[in-house]
Amino acid sequence: MKKRINLRLILIAGIAVIVTMVCMTGIYYKLFQGQVRKDLQINARLLSGTGLFDDPDNTNVSPFYGDFLPPYYSRTLPLSVHPSYGK
DSSP states (O other), X not given: OHHHHHHHXXXXXXXXXXXXXXXXXXXXXXXXXHHHHHHHHHHHHHHHTTTTTSOTTOOOXXXXXXXXXXXXXXXXXXXXXXXXXXX
């Protein structure tokens, strides 16, 4: 009888641990998802405030600052014919 009670107690404790773990994972996932969406909204507002996306035909946007371009990046030459290719 004592052994049977102990087995059921262990089973109930294991189920309680698993249910608690699943519930906490769901809650933290929802919180994390909300935080990521909020951060993406802030970044989208920040980027839209720069004016880079106002003109859909704006093709002169460089991912680099100013006129500096590293040797592996060229606006006019494909990579295979760039002078620094293969060096």
